[in-house]
Amino acid sequence: MSGEAAAGTVPAQVNLPGEITLREYGDALSVPLDAAIGRSLVASGFLDSAAPDPERPGHWRLRAGSQVGAVRLPGGTVLRISPKTPVGRLFFLLGFSLDPADAWRDSREGTINTGAHDDVLPALAYAVERQIDGALRQGVLQGYRETAESALVVRGRLREAEQIRRHFGRTPPVEIVYDAYTADTAENRILRAAVERLLRLPSVPGPVRRRLAHQRIRLADAAPLVRGQELPLWQPSRLNSRYQPALRLAEAVLRGTSPEHRTGPLALDGFLLDMNQLFEDFVTVALREALKEHGLTARLQDVHTLDLGGQVRMKPDLVVYGADGRTPVAVVDAKYKTEKSHRSHGYPNADLYQALAYATVLGLREAHLVYAAGRLPERATDVRGTGGLRLLQHSLDLTSEPAALLRTFRTLSARLAGLTD
Structure with a gap:
């Protein structure tokens, strides 16, 4: 293979399929795959196994493990991993793990509405958009945020140390700090980041994608998050109670397994849920809630x-x-x-x-x-x-x-x- 292929270009002679579908812990599937992409899948570690097929040159044998969802490979191929557990039940487990109060009270099929979607990523995108739409139904939440800036007039409090360090002996601008009433809050930043994350992912249905784009416009006054930084902190309160279901699900999207951050010869972009972790979270949270009765x-x-x-x-x-x-x-x-x-x-x-x-x-x-x-x-x-x-x-x-x-x-x-x- 040439150096260019190893660096990330897909050779023309490899006819990549448009979509590869695996099943959680299912049988291995032999698919045509460029060696550089295959090595990237090995390095990502989200498959149970990935290796060249000894019986079919140019093919790799792929087997899914516990992680379900979808990943876009270089060249446009979408690798989809379907769960053994029905999607509606999977999202019941997720919703209960995030916030057991409602599910524990009435045991509804799901506090997370996934619509009619029976695949993980479309269901997730639909659920996030619906939750955000519900959160914003009464308007975008605003709050006070401390803001520091240089200004021509004094507003709020003078930052004396900064004023002396940067403008000693000069007239305006002055270094000030004040509390601004703004939509650029931690809550809105998290919701906007989740929307933008989903808009970059494969397999999001067109109607859901359009509604997500609309929600991004509604959240435009919130600053975008810098990739790689910790999520901003928010505290549950009476004022943000209508946001809380959407926030918990948005954080699950942003903190979930993301192959785009893994090392390897090629970049992979997608979203995966680890059924091992989801099952562990569900069991421990459910038992913790049940034990409170005793x-x-x-x-x-x-x-x-x-x-x-x-x-x-x-x-x-x-x-x-x-x-x-x-x-x-x-x-x-x-x-x-x-x-x-x-x-x-x-x-x-x-x-x-x-x-x-x-x-x-x-x-x-x-x-x-x-x-x-x-x-x-x-x-x-x-x-x-x-x-x-x-x-x-x-x-x-x-x-x-x-x-x-x-x-x-x-x-x-x-x-x-x-x-x-």
Whole structure:
């Protein structure tokens, strides 16, 4: 291959398909692909595997892992990864993880409206646009923001140090600082950035794209965010309550996995959701909410150490503490495993070893593992030589109705609270 091809040009002899569709943890697919693009996919790491097809020159075998969504490859090809979980249910998991209050109260199919779209990125773009439209229905939120500038007249407060440093002994301009009532707030900046992010992505339907462009115009007074910088901070309040659902979803868009930031020989642009992380977030948030009914505190990703020297760190997904807030009473780890792998191999032994370490360090008689494993029965493992330590493996069927899913967590929370066996 020439140096130019390695640098990013797609050779004319490679006939790239317009679209490549993979399924989460599905079978590998052999597709015509330029070697530079293939190497970029390997470097990006969002596929389970990507390698040249030994039986078909000019083809690569691609297999998706836990990340779902769409990516635009150089040359215009769109790589789409569809989830095993129905899109409507996937967005219920996402909406609950972002803000469990509404979903926990009435178990609606989704606090996030995805319209009739059955693919991740179109559904996401539709949902964000609808949420932003609802947030702006009463007008663009304005607020006070401290502004510093050079001016010909004094307004607000004089910045004495800056005035002396920059204009010592001179008449205006003067260095001033004042509170400006403006639409250039953290909330509007985040919404505008999410809109602009989605407008750059592939697979956004035309009608949704046009509505997103309209929302960008409505948010034009908010300054654009600089790529790579941290998102501006905002605080939930009565004044921005109508913005909050849109803000949480917008932040999920901006903080989600973005292949454009990964290293590799070529730039890739797209948006992906990691089902591993989404499942873990959903399980831990749902259990945390359910445990409140029992007066227990649950902490997510609480750091503990395996060794006495404190060198080996471990972070269980969720540790439940008693009424004093200090004594561990239960530990839970969420494992997003495909139902197919469980049917052929059963629950993985390595997960049991991990759960055993958690229970041992925390001084517990039980540890719990929760899997996205369909309808597999609960399994209990009594550990030899421990005087009765038990490891319990539970399965969660993500195709169940939301109300049924939440009932499962109420049952499990009662078990963690020691109210049932």
